[in-house]
Amino acid sequence: MAYVLRRLALVPPTLLGILLLTFGLLHLVPGDPAELAFAGDRQGQVDPAALARFRADYLLDRPLWRQVLHYLGPFDLSPEGHRWFGGSGERPWGGLLTGDLKREIHRPHVRVADELGRRLAVTVPLAAAALLLAYLVALPLGILAALRQGRVFDRAASALVLALYCVPVFWGGLLLQLVFGATGLDWLPVVGLGAEGAPLGERLLRSILPVVCLAYGSLAYLSRQMRAGLLEQLSADYVRAARARGLPERLVVGRHALRNALLPIATLLAGVLPALIGGSVIVETVFDLPGVGRYAYEGLQQRDYFIVLATTTLGGLMTCLGMLLSDLLAAAVDPRIRHG
């Protein structure tokens, strides 16, 4: 328990570090949301007073530490914020610590948390399906390759996963569209997830290509890890001993070697999960999916600090939790880790 608490205590400072780093990087990038808001659609005709007002509304004219504290909370530091910070007191509390991810800068009536929720509803099911697919294919592939080391199957599987690993996602996605869409076999819908309220069957059909595209990269990685892990275990002394005792190969592999080989694969789950939840800008763009990855990208394009901070914080949180999960899994199987 003490180990878990120790690990949990590391999450807040890690998140704070991520937040500060993101804040710093965002402000190092040239241009701010105000400039963008007043540039594109106003044909370069800018009223300096209006620009100043816009900046003041979002504290962009204030020192960085004040902006960070405002985002972090729990005090709202805006002109309508807490009286301690010179605000009107209309809205004293706010910020990340109160669960407030602010509102989008260019759509001020939209709460970032609400939109993030809508985007997660697209990303999470696809990510979960992709993860499942990756594990379902990668594990048997890796196991069989390890058991048939150096034979035709192993070489073919190695070549296949290497090829998959090397195919860039944008190209792979496009190829899938060309082959399975109207330009090729015309078997599958290639763009979007369908209208809201579309039948489940249609949504599942539309998810096939994005899920395959999301999965094939991690599939390749996982199967190589599985193969290497199992080979390592198969050459261990305890396996040799088991074989010497005359245990059938099925039991040697299934009960002894495979169990141990699966442990690192289980901990890899914790590393793969945040990447998938964070969404893939490329897959979401190629298949036109309004997910978290595209939301982060759109936020970056618009210099919407609150979108970028929210998606980065989410990514950071998922990474922290993933690492925590990974550590806990490792500790669960190896008491030496728990006891330092």
Next chain:
Amino acid sequence: MKRFPLRLLALAGLAGFLFASAAVARGCAAAVASGAEPQEPAEERLGPGPEPVDRWHPRGKEPVEPAYGGTLRVHIESLPPSLNGMLLNSQNARNMLFELHATLVGRDWESWEIVPELAERFEAADTLVLKDGSRRHGRVSEEEGKVLLAEPGLAAPTVLARDDVERVERGTVITFHLRPGVRWHDGHPFDAEDVLFTWRLGANPAVRCDWTRPYLQKIVSAEAPDPLTVRFFLAEQYFYSFPFFADTFCILPRHLYDLRDPDHARHDPGASDEACAKAINENSHNTEWVGLGPYRLTKYSAAGVEAERFDGYFDPADAGYVDRIVWRHVASDEAAFQALLNDELDFTLRISSDQYFGPAMQQEAFTRRNCKGYFYLGFFNYVPWNLRRPILADLRVRKALAHAMDMEAYVETVAHGLAVLPTGPQSYFGPSYDHGVERLAYDPARARELFAEAGWLDRDGDGVLDKDGQPFQIEMLVLSGNSSAELFARMLQESLAKVGARLVLTPVDSATYFRRISERDFDCGQAGWNVDVTENDPMQLWHSRSAGPGGSNHAGVMDPKVDALIEQGQRMLDDDERHEKWRELHRYLYEQVQPYLYREAPPRKFALNLALRGVQFFKVSPGYALRRWYYPAGTPGTRPTRAK
């Protein structure tokens, strides 16, 4: 035996490749069916006139019976963060508002004339400014040294001595008589108070209507004598007042935006200006739009905007054929094209020249469901020269730069010849454009001569012109990721190098680009203007008052003659006379100022579902009217009458 796996792998790879190729080839290799080729257009007409229907449809001449019903799926590449046209000038939002909203007056798509819309009629009167400073309104005429003022409500005109009159401001009192019985999409009645409320936005500095504020502030006062009449008083006569009401003035529903309105859900008669502004800037109806147009918004999400036909539209004769319009947000143009091929989009304007002229739009997968075509709006690309920079201050230098670039070759190679080359800032197809202005031809020898006349010679033999020991070197800001801008920049760089001028390309993101342009920290850049086909107020681009930081006179034209021509034209209410003035300005700017290197004015290229008919394209923005498009009788899901 050891070689076997490799052979097997090679065979498997070959089989996979053949499988994929065959699948793709099934769509690609089929030849374009005869008759599926679009009709080649006649030469583009200059000026207004009737536009053909189904011009690009391979069977466009075959008559079909319109039917009602169905869904029209239109591609948008970016989702506007707001549909409130007072707060945001977004082209996509304007295109949607064209169907979701209505304006006081509209522009006839073919004759380009201002026509009634929400106002069933409108009239303009004059303002008489007397020497004592007072203003009187009515129709002003002059007779035998006297000034006659016909004021509304008075039987006989008032006669004034000429000496008592300071000046007459023509057309400065504009009265709109609103249609009775018009309702917002939520059923609330529309009246003059909505119009007045919208105009008052300009007076509240906290409302983010900065792009419309300069126009709103030209109106000094307004009144609503009755719920169906609204009258605006302009400070001075201004030719662009009716186009402003047609194209820019986006009426907001007061009951949803004005906290002080008794019908507002959070009615607060004492609400501060700041609170009112916040209620407008952060109003959820900025995206969940409630308008007055033939289509009512039903959904706004990251996936796009959906609308259904509004049965209460005030003009049933023009209330649309299809039941639903979906503006589908597909950020990637490639994904949009795939969606089109897979029958998930009906119309996209995001077609590149390579797609348009290449195999992508000749493959059977495209032609079996779609046709392609193009239409011109007022868009043109240009390179602004910063005239404030000493190196670019000399007219001969700017002319030399124009002579150095072979624009015809550029259009031929990059745009496959599909673009016109303008020489002025008004629409190439409109009456304010002077077609007599001759474009400076590609002539490197003449460019070198002009450079030499301006003192720029290659004195040290390093291949770069120099003067006073300084090489001729200018910087061009290039928007990162804009492939057209990058390509043009590289071609210009090569062309200028041939005459000894060095062009340094600096890639920048859009925020930096606009900041540097706005702060005048640039030598040259690349941008585009969207201009109305009839005419545009040149004040914004060329008057010396717009040359300061934040103004749109990026080039920094500070020319008394230009200022005078603009000021004269702005006060001219006679169309022909004013268009002549703009043509004079066009000629002067090109021949005596040369503030821009005019690039091409490309058309909008599109792909369209063949199932749609009644399709027309206009030179008036947005260039098409979705409400006129229909599926022919017999199409599944359609019916002969509007009523379901």
